[in-house]
Amino acid sequence: MVNVAIVGLGFGAEFIPIYQHHPDANIHAICRRDETELKRAGDAFGIEKLYTSYDDLLADDAVDFVHINSPIPDHAWMSIKALEAGKHVMCTVPMATTIEECEQICDLVARTGLRYMMAETVVYSREFLYLKELHTKGELGKIQYMQASHPQDMDGWPEYWERMIPMHYATHVVSPILGLVDGRAEYVSCFGSGMIRNELAAKSGNPFAVESCHLKIKDTDIAAHLWRFLFDTARQYRESFDVYGSKKSFEWSLVEGEEHVLHTAKKPEPDIPSRVSVPDYAHLLPKEIRQFTQTIEDPDHLSFVQGGGHGGSHPHLVNEFVSAVRDDREPWPNAVTSANWTCVGICAHQSTMNGGQIVPLPEFTLR
Numbered sequence: 001m002v003n004v005a006i007v008g009l010g011f012g013a014e015f016i017p018i019y020q021h022h023p024d025a026n027i028h029a030i031c032r033r034d035e036t037e038l039k040r041a042g043d044a045f046g047i048e049k050l051y052t053s054y055d056d057l058l059a060d061d062a063v064d065f066v067h068i069n070s071p072i073p074d075h076a077w078m079s080i081k082a083l084e085a086g087k088h089v090m091c092t093v094p095m096a097t098t099i100e101e102c103e104q105i106c107d108l109v110a111r112t113g114l115r116y117m118m119a120e121t122v123v124y125s126r127e128f129l130y131l132k133e134l135h136t137k138g139e140l141g142k143i144q145y146m147q148a149s150h151p152q153d154m155d156g157w158p159e160y161w162e163r164m165i166p167m168h169y170a171t172h173v174v175s176p177i178l179g180l181v182d183g184r185a186e187y188v189s190c191f192g193s194g195m196i197r198n199e200l201a202a203k204s205g206n207p208f209a210v211e212s213c214h215l216k217i218k219d220t221d222i223a224a225h226l227w228r229f230l231f232d233t234a235r236q237y238r239e240s241f242d243v244y245g246s247k248k249s250f251e252w253s254l255v256e257g258e259e260h261v262l263h264t265a266k267k268p269e270p271d272i273p274s275r276v277s278v279p280d281y282a283h284l285l286p287k288e289i290r291q292f293t294q295t296i297e298d299p300d301h302l303s304f305v306q307g308g309g310h311g312g313s314h315p316h317l318v319n320e321f322v323s324a325v326r327d328d329r330e331p332w333p334n335a336v337t338s339a340n341w342t343c344v345g346i347c348a349h350q351s352t353m354n355g356g357q358i359v360p361l362p363e364f365t366l367r
């Protein structure tokens, strides 16, 4: 059994029942700062080891790995501290907000042999798993181009989002593109467009409403486009990616809840597009946690809806990291891959602030 401790119980709480059902995992402890809320979660899920202090949690020898779900500015220092304390780390996205922190995490992982995985939901979503399957079977033909978007109006979210830069939370658009072809980003060029309210611009240091980035995938002829906004632009939330192949192409639906579109080449023009119902990939999981790819509402036990979110990815993330630690193998994405995905956004913002200048990805993310 692998002993996990979850840190941060907003989004993080959604993973508790999945670990509790996983045949090879045990929730050893949970950690958050608010003692009353911590106790409430402990009672609801029957967990006895409760920590309000992260340091106390890291001093607990029984913890094999921490699953970090704290706010973005805390990801890097918490991951570094955990690795230094000898714990494996799974951390929600992004890995960090600076290149230096990404490098420090990669160095620590290389030095200690501990495992690190960025818990990127998109690459375990049913859409991604479907496209990966089509690609592996050769049904898409040669991949010619990809694009991805993550528009999300963050007004009303916790205050730290006002200090965020759109491309510093870009892994949901970077990861499906690079993940599909198992590629690394080599360089980027990103343009800023429009402008946000003065007070938000002053807080974040980013004046632009939209950041629109092109990236080149190393050792391939493929370029991709991705774009993001956080404020002051009208659009429904969407985490989309489109893949264009020589035989088939996939386009994400424009509106939440509609079916996606698959285009097949060389058919009569009206027959080229068809709506697709993307299958579920629960069969890849241990049977005890398959239910969590779908939405479960359990008013007797929980105060929230479990599973289902983010394309059914949550149980796949849990299974990937638990089995990586159990089997002593690299998780996917590992530290270097997570760093490459995260640094695309960091480099893209550097490019934005320099008028779209080409910025190469740091060497340590290409290894």
Ligand SMILES: NC(=O)c1ccc[n+]([C@@H]2O[C@H](COP(=O)([O-])OP(=O)(O)OC[C@H]3O[C@@H](n4cnc5c(N)ncnc54)[C@H](O)[C@@H]3O)[C@@H](O)[C@H]2O)c1
Residues within 6 Å of the ligand: 007, 008, 009, 010, 011, 012, 031, 032, 033, 034, 052, 053, 054, 069, 070, 071, 072, 074, 092, 093, 094, 119, 120, 121, 158, 310
């Ligand atoms: N699709 C995805 O990958 C996805 C979706 C939702 C949220 N997230 C990420 O999850 C993270 C948390 O999001 P949220 O909406 O739950 O945030 P939140 O602010 O609601 O919750 C943060 C939690 O972290 C805890 N925390 C903060 N600092 C701590 C410390 N020093 N020690 C112990 N606990 C601490 C807080 O007590 C709280 O429980 C964010 O980084 C967010 O980006 C990712």
